Amino acid sequence: MANDFVTRMEQDAKIGSFFKDSNPERLRKMLAEQFCAELSGPCTYTGQTMQQSHARFEIRREHFNRLVEILQDTMNAHSVPFWAQNKLLAKLAPMARDVMHNAERTGLPVAPLAPPPKPE
Numbered sequence: 001m002a003n004d005f006v007t008r009m010e011q012d013a014k015i016g017s018f019f020k021d022s023n024p025e026r027l028r029k030m031l032a033e034q035f036c037a038e039l040s041g042p043c044t045y046t047g048q049t050m051q052q053s054h055a056r057f058e059i060r061r062e063h064f065n066r067l068v069e070i071l072q073d074t075m076n077a078h079s080v081p082f083w084a085q086n087k088l089l090a091k092l093a094p095m096a097r098d099v100m101h102n103a104e105r106t107g108l109p110v111a112p113l114a115p116p117p118k119p120e
Helices: 002-011 024-038 050-054 061-077 082-099
Strands: none
Touching (some): 024 082
16 A cells, blocks of 8 residues: 555645655655554554654645545555544544644755646
């Protein structure tokens, strides 16, 4: 599921620009570890904290919400039962405050967002 989730995020018009310089294979591995660990599986998450891994990005509420929508769509596509979706989302929700922040707080440079598409 992590493979599909990363592909969907990379291809998304609203949040895909955040992933353009990422290492997709590492991201897939870290997400699989994180999901497994958060759901009390036999895994240990070995990645950075959410604050560390998202510090350079100006992630706003609409970006976070879009990621959640993509995760839900991915779980639906993989026939993850609704109760299991809720369990994972409940575990991930508190991480929002560490993901959504601005460069003024962290003092790190911000990766530029892709400009919005021009209206036709």
